Amino acid sequence: MKKLTVVITLCLLCATTGAFAGKVYKWTDSEGNIHYGERPPSTQAKEVDIHKAPPSSHNAPPAESSLQETTKLLETLRKERQQKAEKKATAEKERKAREANCSYSKRRLAGYRIGGRIYEIDDQGERSYLSDSDIQQRLETAQKEVDKWCTE
Numbered sequence: 001m002k003k004l005t006v007v008i009t010l011c012l013l014c015a016t017t018g019a020f021a022g023k024v025y026k027w028t029d030s031e032g033n034i035h036y037g038e039r040p041p042s043t044q045a046k047e048v049d050i051h052k053a054p055p056s057s058h059n060a061p062p063a064e065s066s067l068q069e070t071t072k073l074l075e076t077l078r079k080e081r082q083q084k085a086e087k088k089a090t091a092e093k094e095r096k097a098r099e100a101n102c103s104y105s106k107r108r109l110a111g112y113r114i115g116g117r118i119y120e121i122d123d124q125g126e127r128s129y130l131s132d133s134d135i136q137q138r139l140e141t142a143q144k145e146v147d148k149w150c151t152e
Contacts, residue, residue: 003077024048098149105145112139 026036027045036048112118118135119127130138 003080024050102146102150105142105149109139109142109146112142 024036024038024047025040025045026034026048027040028034112135115135117129119129122128
């Protein structure tokens with residue numbers, strides 16, 4: 001949006017510079033200093049003739065070409081905005097996934113640190129208690145998962 005505003009502002013400034021061209025006066029003050037300005041302080045000021053460059057019709061792009069360039073620029077700006085929005089959405093989605101994985105990993109780690117008898121349910125629906133070495137191994141794995149998901 002900022003780029004579009006800058007482009008439009010520059011186009012307007014270029015189009016209106018001729019409209020602001022006025023008369024320029026030259027005068028000498030009582031100390032002998034020469035001054036230039038748009039408003040003469042006295043009747044002794046002389047108007048300075050400023051030559052303007054003639055309009056070059058052979059260098060000016062046709063209106064249709066200018067319209068096509070503007071349309072192309074606006075399309076490019078729209079695509080850039082869309083890409084930025086997509087990147088932002090992707091980054092937000094990844095951030096939320098990292099937060100969810102971090103939270104889950106921390107809960108698992110806390111469960112293994114509590115200690116006591118930890119079990120799993122097997123395929124037949126029976127409890128299968130973990131040995132101390134299994135708990136220690138899973139504790140280490142859970143710590144690695146916390147380190148992976150909770151650090152940036």
